[in-house]
Amino acid sequence: MATAGLPWWRNRRLIPWLVQAGVGLAVLVLVAFLVTNLVRNLTAAGLLLSWSWLDNPAGFDIAETWLPFDAGLPYWRGLLAGLVNTLRVVVLGLVGSTLLGTLAGTASFSGNALLRSLARVYVEVIRNVPLLLQLVFWYFVVFLQLPNGSAAIQIPGLVLAKSGLYLGQPELVNGVWQASMRVSVEFGALLTGLVVYTGAFIAEVVRGGVAAVPAGQWEAARSLGFSPLQTLRSIVLPQALRAIVPGLNSQYISLAKNSSLAVACGYTDLYSVAETTLNQTGRAVEVVLILLGSYLVIDLTISALMNGLNQLVQLKER
Amino acid sequence: MIEARGVEKWYPNGFHALRGVDLTVEQGEVVVIMGPSGSGKSTFLRTFNALEDFQKGAITVDGITLSDDLRHIDAIRREVGMVFQQFNLFPHLTVLENLTLAPVLVRKLPKAEVQRRALDLLERVGIAEQAHKYPGQLSGGQQQRVAIARSLCMEPRILLFDEPTSALDPEMVQEVLEVMQGLARDGMTMVVVTHEVRFARQVAHRVVLMDAGVVVESAPPEQFFANPQHERSRQFLSQIS
Amino acid sequence: MDSPLLRRLRRDLFATPLDGLISIVLVVALAASAAGLLHWALVQAQWAVIQANSTLFAVGRYPLDQQWRLWLLTILLAAATGLSWGLLRALPRPDRPARLWPFNDRLAAVLLAGLALGLPLLLRLGTAIQLRWWVITALLLLARWAAGRWGRRIPDPVRRWIPLIWPLLYLLGMVLISGGLGLVNVSPSEWGGLLLTLLEASFAILLCFPLGVLLALGRRSALPLLRWGAVLYIEFIRGAPLITLLFLGQNILGFLLPGGLAPERVWRAAWVLTFFAAAYVAEAVRSGLAAVPLGQLEAARSLGLAMPQALIHVVLPQALRVALPATVGQFITLLQDTTLLSLIGLLDLLGTARTVMANPAFLGKNAEVYLVLAVLFWGCCAALGLGSRALETRLNTHSTAKA
Numbered sequence: 001m002a003t004a005g006l007p008w009w010r011n012r013r014l015i016p017w018l019v020q021a022g023v024g025l026a027v028l029v030l031v032a033f034l035v036t037n038l039v040r041n042l043t044a045a046g047l048l049l050s051w052s053w054l055d056n057p058a059g060f061d062i063a064e065t066w067l068p069f070d071a072g073l074p075y076w077r078g079l080l081a082g083l084v085n086t087l088r089v090v091v092l093g094l095v096g097s098t099l100l101g102t103l104a105g106t107a108s109f110s111g112n113a114l115l116r117s118l119a120r121v122y123v124e125v126i127r128n129v130p131l132l133l134q135l136v137f138w139y140f141v142v143f144l145q146l147p148n149g150s151a152a153i154q155i156p157g158l159v160l161a162k163s164g165l166y167l168g169q170p171e172l173v174n175g176v177w178q179a180s181m182r183v184s185v186e187f188g189a190l191l192t193g194l195v196v197y198t199g200a201f202i203a204e205v206v207r208g209g210v211a212a213v214p215a216g217q218w219e220a221a222r223s224l225g226f227s228p229l230q231t232l233r234s235i236v237l238p239q240a241l242r243a244i245v246p247g248l249n250s251q252y253i254s255l256a257k258n259s260s261l262a263v264a265c266g267y268t269d270l271y272s273v274a275e276t277t278l279n280q281t282g283r284a285v286e287v288v289l290i291l292l293g294s295y296l297v298i299d300l301t302i303s304a305l306m307n308g309l310n311q312l313v314q315l316k317e318r
Numbered sequence: 319m320i321e322a323r324g325v326e327k328w329y330p331n332g333f334h335a336l337r338g339v340d341l342t343v344e345q346g347e348v349v350v351i352m353g354p355s356g357s358g359k360s361t362f363l364r365t366f367n368a369l370e371d372f373q374k375g376a377i378t379v380d381g382i383t384l385s386d387d388l389r390h391i392d393a394i395r396r397e398v399g400m401v402f403q404q405f406n407l408f409p410h411l412t413v414l415e416n417l418t419l420a421p422v423l424v425r426k427l428p429k430a431e432v433q434r435r436a437l438d439l440l441e442r443v444g445i446a447e448q449a450h451k452y453p454g455q456l457s458g459g460q461q462q463r464v465a466i467a468r469s470l471c472m473e474p475r476i477l478l479f480d481e482p483t484s485a486l487d488p489e490m491v492q493e494v495l496e497v498m499q500g501l502a503r504d505g506m507t508m509v510v511v512t513h514e515v516r517f518a519r520q521v522a523h524r525v526v527l528m529d530a531g532v533v534v535e536s537a538p539p540e541q542f543f544a545n546p547q548h549e550r551s552r553q554f555l556s557q558i559s
Numbered sequence: 560m561d562s563p564l565l566r567r568l569r570r571d572l573f574a575t576p577l578d579g580l581i582s583i584v585l586v587v588a589l590a591a592s593a594a595g596l597l598h599w600a601l602v603q604a605q606w607a608v609i610q611a612n613s614t615l616f617a618v619g620r621y622p623l624d625q626q627w628r629l630w631l632l633t634i635l636l637a638a639a640t641g642l643s644w645g646l647l648r649a650l651p652r653p654d655r656p657a658r659l660w661p662f663n664d665r666l667a668a669v670l671l672a673g674l675a676l677g678l679p680l681l682l683r684l685g686t687a688i689q690l691r692w693w694v695i696t697a698l699l700l701l702a703r704w705a706a707g708r709w710g711r712r713i714p715d716p717v718r719r720w721i722p723l724i725w726p727l728l729y730l731l732g733m734v735l736i737s738g739g740l741g742l743v744n745v746s747p748s749e750w751g752g753l754l755l756t757l758l759e760a761s762f763a764i765l766l767c768f769p770l771g772v773l774l775a776l777g778r779r780s781a782l783p784l785l786r787w788g789a790v791l792y793i794e795f796i797r798g799a800p801l802i803t804l805l806f807l808g809q810n811i812l813g814f815l816l817p818g819g820l821a822p823e824r825v826w827r828a829a830w831v832l833t834f835f836a837a838a839y840v841a842e843a844v845r846s847g848l849a850a851v852p853l854g855q856l857e858a859a860r861s862l863g864l865a866m867p868q869a870l871i872h873v874v875l876p877q878a879l880r881v882a883l884p885a886t887v888g889q890f891i892t893l894l895q896d897t898t899l900l901s902l903i904g905l906l907d908l909l910g911t912a913r914t915v916m917a918n919p920a921f922l923g924k925n926a927e928v929y930l931v932l933a934v935l936f937w938g939c940c941a942a943l944g945l946g947s948r949a950l951e952t953r954l955n956t957h958s959t960a961k962a
């Protein structure tokens with residue numbers, strides 16, 4: 001095609017490049033502007049990017065950790081302990097919300113009208129109330145109101161008291177519960193809140209997945225003499241999984257991100273350690289980078305695992 | 319009206335879709351392009367109004383040479399109408415709005431005048447009473463007639479058809495072909511990719527056979543169907559009849 | 560002896576013994592919790608914490624002597640709502656039934672009147688304030704009635720400009736709230752409660768939408784640089800928890816901009832919310848764009864429409880229609896996400912609640928306060944969801960096109 005002597009603003013081959021160059025340049029200028037400011041302001045504040053402060057003693061304590069931690073240990077150990085605390089709630093949350101979500105999702109196909117509407121109400125209520133509000137509700141209204149001592153709620157193998165949740169064989173020693181395993185009410189509230197919240201979304205994912213299975217599958221299974229529950233479990237759910245797994249992936253990732261609201265229930269997760277760290281050191285840029293990086297890694301890990309699962313599920317077809 | 323010389327096109331994936339195609343279409347001429355699937359008919363047709371670009375050769379439409387000049391491309395698109403296999407009506411606009419959108423936006427004509435013309439055109443393709451319906455409420459044949467009217471509303475000097483009847487139920491093919499026949503009678507320059515042999519026989523001035531990105535044969539329909547010159551044409555005709 | 564009701568009960572609740580057992584357990588459990596809740600709400604709960612702090616919950620520490628500006632804004636909003644509502648009914652489009660007072664509207668009007676009568680009493684608001692709410696509600700309904708009655712008589716050119724009252728009102732609202740044009744400035748740090756929540760949410764919703772559409776177009780662009788830029792932005796935002804981004808906004812924005820240019824804390828949060836939601840809206844719009852067949856763009860281009868015209872008149876209207884439910888879903892999430900502002904020290908509804916409960920007089924009234932907030936949010940979000948579904952069915956009535 002002839003292009004000689006054509007002004008650039010009318011050249012259809014040139015314009016895409018010009019647009020890209022323009023946008024690229026604008027972004028570059030903006031980034032350069034922000035970075036120069038950042039460097040200038042950080043220099044003025046004496047906070048130029050550095051990681052050596054991570055080795056300084058933290059000077060704060062964390063109430064509940066899996067990794068041993070105390071105020072004398074360096075910041076990076078504190079952040080690591082926070083990360084482990086985050087991972088703990090995320091992993092348990094994934095399991096719990098999957099169970100609850102599957103239960104509620106399949107309940108919406110129950111023959112029992114009451115159960116069906118209960119599942120609906122659960123989803124509609126939970127999804128329309130902010131998670132943060134639910135978390136503080138669980139913490140302040142439910143878990144902090146638990147009775148202590150002998151009045152505590154006792155289920156075989158489990159005791160719920162204001163002083164904590166005890167598993168194993170809890171026993172009351174001098175008015176104080178003791179057991180092989182104890183978690184704080186803060187952790188309990190956060191986990192409950194996340195599970196109940198995410199469960200509602202997973203219920204929708206499951207419901208959508210099951211609804212996507214052709215009605216003929218139900219009929220075929222029923223005509224073979226399967227009970228409704230059997231049909232669901234061994235015929236429909238395996239097929240529905242193909243539609244469910246990708247939806248689960250995004251729900252799992254939001255659960256991981258939502259766990260950062262732990263401060264609302266007084267649980268010390270990565271974010272809350274990071275906040276304390278910032279307040280003590282003023283190292284805003286480094287702390288934000290650590291935060292963003294950590295959550296990115298968590299997200300990517302979940303995605304990778306779910307992708308693997310997805311391939312497994314989709315492959316079974318052939 | 320259309321003058322294509324040695325047009326060659328490679329798709330971005332490296333596929334050589336057009337391998338030097340020549341074609342001349344005179345004013346008022348109706349040219350039917352036939353050929354097996356994948357021979358490059360659509361690709362070729364779509365280069366005429368710059369929906370596809372090409373790498374070698376030259377195309378001149380209505381005296382304007384297609385180049386990278388956007389002004390030329392805009393001008394050509396105004397003069398060349400196109401009717402698609404899948405109709406491509408705008409489902410969120412009524413039939414009338416489908417017709418008036420482009421003339422008002424592109425030609426900047428007053429809305430009232432365009433609406434009058436649009437209603438005339440709908441009358442001409444036989445669906446005036448559907449003007450305020452949405453495309454989704456019409457049958458396939460009606461939709462394709464609306465699509466033709468939509469192209470005509472821009473008052474094009476050339477009309478391109480890419481398999482306009484292939485997506486239609488058999489009983490609706492005729493109503494669309496009749497509209498096209500009427501246009502041909504009125505002297506519209508048309509390039510039609512189609513497999514409708516009867517249309518080609520009755521309406522076309524010339525039939526062009528494409529295969530593997532080149533024009534194999536170009537002849538008046540009587541000659542093309544009765545006495546094809548090339549082995550490839552004979553083979554093709556035996557397959558479709 | 561088989562009445563239809565009995566038969567239905569049996570089918571729905573007692574189809575099998577297991578079903579029956581489940582039903583009975585559920586009924587007992589639900590009845591017990593309902594009774595417990597009712598008892599708590601009527602006997603144990605002390606609603607004084609809401610009644611005593613209603614102003615705080617509504618507008619935070621907005622100066623008392625300037626609150627007339629907010630009342631004025633509420634009056635204008637009520638009038639505009641009534642006007643738009645009435646006109647919507649008075650000026651039916653060809654595809655819209657010409658009923659002046661459809662059932663839903665009557666229901667809404669009765670509900671509004673009931674709320675206006677009941678809520679102030681329930682909250683034990685002062686007589687003066689109670690009166691104001693009555694007048695405002697009456698004004699809304701009056702405007703609705705008048706616009707419905709005489710809307711047709713408004714000449715066409717005037718009618719076309721009426722939707723403009725909304726952006727104008729928004730700007731005017733900003734002035735009324737923050738000051739300027741001769742009004743005393745009220746610093747954003749004094750905004751709070753519902754006022755702050757709605758302000759942040761509406762600001763972010765209004766701005767994140769165009770931004771999200773641009774990002775979605777970028778992500779589907781043929782130009783690699785735009786595409787990768789959009790992908791990078793969207794995935795970066797979606798990979799990070801909102802709280803870390805708010806944290807970034809509060810602690811790093813000051814370093815990124817030359818001294819003094821960084822906006823107020825309230826506005827920083829609003830911008831972060833906007834940029835955050837834009838990435839999610841972009842994904843919703845992208846799925847809408849993907850649902851528009853390529854032939855639509857080709858048809859538009861071959862008719863001679865320029866690229867922007869083709870996008871605005873052909874592609875986007877269809878894409879946004881498909882993306883509507885997901886987009887409104889994001890708006891609902893955004894409204895809920897404003898509660899995170901309380902974690903960075905702003906006094907939105909939840910933040911206000913926390914300060915109220917830090918007051919020794921109201922210590923331990925968590926259940927009452929959080930329950931009211933939950934009902935409030937639930938109402939707003941459910942209403943938004945219902946509205947979006949209604950809009951969706953209205954848009955889909957004609958054009959479930961196969962074209």
Ligand SMILES: Nc1ncnc2c1ncn2[C@@H]1O[C@H](COP(=O)(O)OP(=O)(O)OP(=O)(O)O)[C@@H](O)[C@H]1O
Nearest residue numbers: 329330331333335354355356357358359360361362
């Ligand atoms: N976007 C594309 N990228 C790569 N190859 C393409 C593209 N579009 C078409 N092709 C290839 O180019 C060749 C010609 O395609 P074209 O659509 O022009 O064929 P056609 O003659 O119209 O066939 P049909 O009768 O099936 O419509 C085909 O082999 C097709 O696979």
Ligand SMILES: [Mg+2]
Nearest residue numbers: 359360361481
């Ligand atoms: Mg083709």
